[in-house]
Amino acid sequence: MSAFEPLPEDWQRALCIVAHPDDLEFGAAAAVARWTGQGKDVVYCMVTSGEAGIDGLHPDECRGVREAEQVESARLVGVSTVEFLGLPDGIVEYGVPLRRTLAEVVRRHRPDVVVTGNFRESWGGQSLNQADHIAVGRAVLDAARDAGNRWIFPEQLEGDLEPWGDVRAVWAAGSPEARHAVDTTDTFDAGVASLEAHRAYIDGLGWEHFDPREFLEGMARQTGQGLGVAFAAPFEVYPLGWGD
Numbered sequence: 060m061s062a063f064e065p066l067p068e069d070w071q072r073a074l075c076i077v078a079h080p081d082d083l084e085f086g087a088a089a090a091v092a093r094w095t096g097q098g099k100d101v102v103y104c105m106v107t108s109g110e111a112g113i114d115g116l117h118p119d120e121c122r123g124v125r126e127a128e129q130v131e132s133a134r135l136v137g138v139s140t141v142e143f144l145g146l147p148d149g150i151v152e153y154g155v156p157l158r159r160t161l162a163e164v165v166r167r168h169r170p171d172v173v174v175t176g177n178f179r180e181s182w183g184g185q186s187l188n189q190a191d192h193i194a195v196g197r198a199v200l201d202a203a204r205d206a207g208n209r210w211i212f213p214e215q216l217e218g219d220l221e222p223w224g225d226v227r228a229v230w231a232a233g234s235p236e237a238r239h240a241v242d243t244t245d246t247f248d249a250g251v252a253s254l255e256a257h258r259a260y261i262d263g264l265g266w267e268h269f270d271p272r273e274f275l276e277g278m279a280r281q282t283g284q285g286l287g288v289a290f291a292a293p294f295e296v297y298p299l300g301w302g303d
C-alpha cells in the first residue's frame with residue numbers, strides 16, 4: 060500500500076494537455092472538478108480529436124461526435140474552454156513540431172501547472188501504454204520548459220505572445236509512479252458524469268458490462284487509501300524549477 064502526498068492547491072491556472080478526448084475522464088476529471096470548485100481556472104487542450112477511436116465509425120464522422128462529447132464532459136467539471144489541435148489520432152509523433160505546437164499553447168494560456176496523462180511505458184504491470192499518450196506527455200514536459208525560453212520557437216513571439224517560464228510543474232495523471240494524489244471524495248460524482256458523457260466512445264469500445272462508476276470507483280478507492288480519504292486521483296509530479 061503506497062502512501063500519497065496531497066498535491067498543492069496554492070495556484071490559480073491549470074492547462075490540461077492530453078492526446079485524446081476521454082483521457083482526462085479516466086480518473087483526472089474528478090480532480091478537475093475539485094479545482095474548478097475552488098475557483099481555479101482550468102483549460103483543456105486535446106492534441107487529437109480521437110477520431111480513430113471508434114471501430115465502427117469513420118474518422119470523418121467520428122471527429123465531430125467525439126469533440127462534442129469532450130466539450131460536454133468538460134462542462135460537467137466546470138471547464139468551459141476546450142481546444143482541439145487537430146493532429147492525427149493514433150500516429151502522433153514526439154518531436155520538435157509537436158513541442159513547437161504545445162509551447163505556443165502554453166505561452167497563450169500562461170498556466171501555473173500543466174496537467175497531462177501518464178506517459179510512462181505502461182500503466183503498471185503488463186498493461187502497455189499507448190503511443191500517442193507517450194509522445195504527447197514527453198512533448199508536454201518539454202514544451203512547458205520551451206515556453207519560457209525566448210530563443211526557442213522565437214517566431215511565436217513576434218506578435219503579442221511573450222515567453223512563459225512560470226510553469227511550476229507538470230502533473231501526469233494516472234502514472235504508475237505517482238507519489239501524489241488529489242482528494243476527489245466530494246467531486247467523485249462529477250467525475251463519473253464526465254466519463255459517462257463519452258457515450259458514443261464507451262459504446263464503441265464494446266466492453267461488455269462496462270460501468271463507468273464501478274470502474275472509476277475501483278481506482279479512486281485504492282488511491283484514496285494511500286491518501287487517507289475515501290476517493291482520490293493519483294498524479295506523478297515533474298517539478299520544473301531548478302533544485303526542486
Ligand SMILES: [Zn+2]
Nearest residue numbers: 078079082192
Ligand atoms: Zn487516450
